[in-house]
Amino acid sequence: xxxxxxxxxxxxGAAERVKLGPTDITISPLGIGTxxxxxxxxxxxxxxxxxxxxxxxxxxxMRAGINFYDTAEIYGSHRSETLLGACVRxxxxxxxxxxxxxxFPWRLGxxxxxxxxxxxxxxxxxxxxxxxxxxxxxxxxxxxxxxxxMADAVEAGLVRAxxxxxxxxxxxxxxxxxxxxxxxxxxxxxxxxxxxxxxxxHNGVLQACRATGATLIAYSPLAMxxxxxxxxxxxxxxxxxxxxxxxxxxxxxxPLIALLRETGAKHGKNPAQIALNWVICKxxxxxxxxxxxxxxxxxxxxxxxxxxxxxVAALDDMSERVTAKG
Ligand SMILES: NC(=O)c1ccc[n+]([C@@H]2O[C@H](COP(=O)([O-])OP(=O)(O)OC[C@H]3O[C@@H](n4cnc5c(N)ncnc54)[C@H](OP(=O)(O)O)[C@@H]3O)[C@@H](O)[C@H]2O)c1
Numbered sequence: 001x002x003x004x005x006x007x008x009x010x011x012x013g014a015a016e017r018v019k020l021g022p023t024d025i026t027i028s029p030l031g032i033g034t035x036x037x038x039x040x041x042x043x044x045x046x047x048x049x050x051x052x053x054x055x056x057x058x059x060x061x062m063r064a065g066i067n068f069y070d071t072a073e074i075y076g077s078h079r080s081e082t083l084l085g086a087c088v089r090x091x092x093x094x095x096x097x098x099x100x101x102x103x104f105p106w107r108l109g110x111x112x113x114x115x116x117x118x119x120x121x122x123x124x125x126x127x128x129x130x131x132x133x134x135x136x137x138x139x140x141x142x143x144x145x146x147x148x149x150m151a152d153a154v155e156a157g158l159v160r161a162x163x164x165x166x167x168x169x170x171x172x173x174x175x176x177x178x179x180x181x182x183x184x185x186x187x188x189x190x191x192x193x194x195x196x197x198x199x200x201x202h203n204g205v206l207q208a209c210r211a212t213g214a215t216l217i218a219y220s221p222l223a224m225x226x227x228x229x230x231x232x233x234x235x236x237x238x239x240x241x242x243x244x245x246x247x248x249x250x251x252x253x254x255p256l257i258a259l260l261r262e263t264g265a266k267h268g269k270n271p272a273q274i275a276l277n278w279v280i281c282k283x284x285x286x287x288x289x290x291x292x293x294x295x296x297x298x299x300x301x302x303x304x305x306x307x308x309x310x311x312v313a314a315l316d317d318m319s320e321r322v323t324a325k326g
Contacts, residue, residue: 025187
């Protein structure tokens with residue numbers, strides 16, 4: 001049972017809103033990602049955080065003015081959608097909900113998308129979803145097929161805006177063209193983007209977003225927690241994250257963490273807030289995961305102010321240095 005929430009007085013970021021792509025949907029310039037809500041394998045749901053924690057994370061984020069929440073059918077074996085839906089319905093507030101369709105190789109036609117969408121809506125307890133995204137560019141189905149399914153879903157009133165995720169610039173353009181034939185815009189491409197993952201700047205995706213008007217939604221904007229500065233070679237994250245971010249990697253990125261701290265000291269902000277503000281300064285919408293109210297509140301502290309161009313350039317430079325190969 002989720003408690004009814006009261007929205008407190010406006011916080012510095014509360015009034016900030018940006019358009020989701022070329023749609024009439026307005027979102028906070030930072031959303032909340034809910035992969036960890038219900039996920040035991042990667043994020044240790046049940047050990048590091050509980051149902052009460054994620055409910056409080058949602059409530060804290062809402063109080064801070066965050067109205068954009070991202071989930072997916074596969075997160076926590078469907079539990080993330082169920083948990084988020086309960087929070088949204090209990091809030092009684094307008095919330096922009098994004099979820100995703102996974103194009104598993106056995107899902108061979110657009111009818112599968114409609115079927116999966118209806119199951120997501122059942123779990124969310126909502127009549128429609130604001131943003132529906134194709135989660136991955138998986139073979140064998142071509143993007144035009146999924147975009148046809150998406151357009152059907154919009155026409156059926158089940159989806160307000162269409163997005164993709166992990167799509168290349170080329171697949172984005174094909175999706176954009178297929179939707180345009182049905183008179184619809186491509187609202188977003190959700191890709192990994194952070195100070196430790198700058199690929200969208202080099203692989204054409206950021207440019208394709210600018211050209212098509214789609215919002216770049218930045219996932220893992222804290223590099224799965226590394227950019228908070230709390231993990232070091234001596235104190236690594238557990239489980240699968242510890243394999244991706246090993247001791248050598250964590251040692252290499254410490255100069256960047258030091259610069260995040262130094263920059264943060266000037267603004268009264270912590271490393272996570274600086275790392276998230278950097279994403280916002282790049283014109284993208286970060287969706288940091290939050291396991292509890294403290295993390296949601298801290299991440300909301302990236303709103304309502306901006307780094308200077310000089311600070312962004314210094315962070316760009318340091319991020320390039322610590323991630324350079326060789
Ligand atoms: N489309 C895709 O393929 C895709 C892929 C990945 C993610 N996503 C989306 O993007 C969202 C965010 O990405 P992510 O969860 O991978 O990584 P992230 O946002 O970079 O990191 C989230 C993790 O960092 C830690 N954390 C967050 N805020 C913190 C704070 N203020 N202080 C200390 N620790 C903090 C928490 O884990 P600990 O406390 O355990 O350290 C949290 O679970 C996901 O929830 C999901 O919605 C999408």
